[in-house]
Amino acid sequence: EPEVTQTPSHQVTQMGQEVILRCVPISNHLYFYWYRQILGQKVEFLVSFYNNEISEKSEIFDDQFSVERPDGSNFTLKIRSTKLEDSAMYFCASSDRGSSGNTIYFGEGSWLTVV
Amino acid sequence: GENVEQHPSTLSVQEGDSAVIKCTYSDSASNYFPWYKQELGKGPQLIIDIRSNVGEKKDQRIAVTLNKTAKHFSLHITETQPEDSAVYFCAVLSYSSASKIIFGSGTRLSIRP
Numbered sequence: 250e251p252e253v254t255q256t257p258s259h260q261v262t263q264m265g266q267e268v269i270l271r272c273v274p275i276s277n278h279l280y281f282y283w284y285r286q287i288l289g290q291k292v293e294f295l296v297s298f299y300n301n302e303i304s305e306k307s308e309i310f311d312d313q314f315s316v317e318r319p320d321g322s323n324f325t326l327k328i329r330s331t332k333l334e335d336s337a338m339y340f341c342a343s344s345d346r347g348s349s350g351n352t353i354y355f356g357e358g359s360w361l362t363v364v
Numbered sequence: 365g366e367n368v369e370q371h372p373s374t375l376s377v378q379e380g381d382s383a384v385i386k387c388t389y390s391d392s393a394s395n396y397f398p399w400y401k402q403e404l405g406k407g408p409q410l411i412i413d414i415r416s417n418v419g420e421k422k423d424q425r426i427a428v429t430l431n432k433t434a435k436h437f438s439l440h441i442t443e444t445q446p447e448d449s450a451v452y453f454c455a456v457l458s459y460s461s462a463s464k465i466i467f468g469s470g471t472r473l474s475i476r477p
Contacts, residue, residue: 253407282464292400292408292453292467305464340407351396351457353465355407 251275253356255341261362262331270326270359272341281324282342282353283316285309292340298324331363366391368456370468377444378476385471387454388436396457397430397437398465401450408453412439441473449475 254273262268274281283295297304298316315327324343328335338360344353367390377383387397395416400408414421414428414437421428425444430437441448454468 284467291469294464294466297464351465352398352410352413354410355400357407358405 251354253341253343253354255339255356255359257359258357259360259362261364264333264363265330268328268331268335268361270328270339270341270361272324272326272356273322274324274341274343275345275354276322278343278345278354280304280344280346280353281316281318282344283326284340284342284355285337286340286358287337295326295339328361331361333363336361336363366394366456366466368454368466368468370454370471372471373469374472374474376474376476379444379446381444383439383441383444383448383473385439385452385454385473386436387438387456387468388434389456390435391456392432392435394435394456396465397428398455398457399426399428399439400453400455400467402453402470403450411452444475446475446477449473 256271281298284292285295286292294307296306296310296316313329317325338358340358341356342353370387398413399411401411402408412423412426412428414430419430425442427440451470451472453470455465457465
């Protein structure tokens with residue numbers, strides 16, 4: 250079964266450093282998402298991306314965050330200057346509104362620890 | 365914006381018994397309601413979903429019911445097994461904000477042997 254893959258699975262970074270989280274969405278999907286989950290809390294929407302531009306973003310997704318689809322397969326989340334409160338699990342997701350409707354599939358996550 | 369409430373936050377049931385998790389939502393334009401299961405250290409995995417044009421959907425031991433008038437939907441797991449232990453999240457996709465799903469706060473389900 251096709252799946253969303255994410256790298257790295259775990260990253261530790263110093264406060265103030267830049268971090269790039271990478272995702273390979275399911276190949277025929279057109280919509281891409283980033284969500285985050287602080288330990289023990291619910292999954293929160295960050296940003297959605299379609300047709301090479303941001304469709305929607307939450308208030309969490311401030312100027313420190315950016316997303317990019319640098320080629321035909323990768324989808325990245327960059328945090329420019331990490332803060333302690335950015336420590337969380339970051340999930341990439343993708344969907345294909347065509348064949349499977351609105352079903353959104355999630356990757357296994359990238360655990361970011363800011364120290 | 366959409367607000368999703370989920371109850372209970374924790375649920376413990378005897379193996380073989382049924383478990384029910386309930387969610388309410390605020391946006392009457394919402395039209396897609398998935399349920400995700402999250403095991404420790406893993407990403408949310410879709411287990412069942414329902415669209416606004418049906419009231420109930422079943423897949424083996426798992427069923428979801430939707431009451432659009434009351435704006436609530438429920439997950440039912442019958443004949444629970446130890447491997448059902450996980451955190452379950454309801455979610456809602458709003459027609460008025462069709463590019464994102466909003467998650468409930470999660471229910472930690474524990475199955476007692």
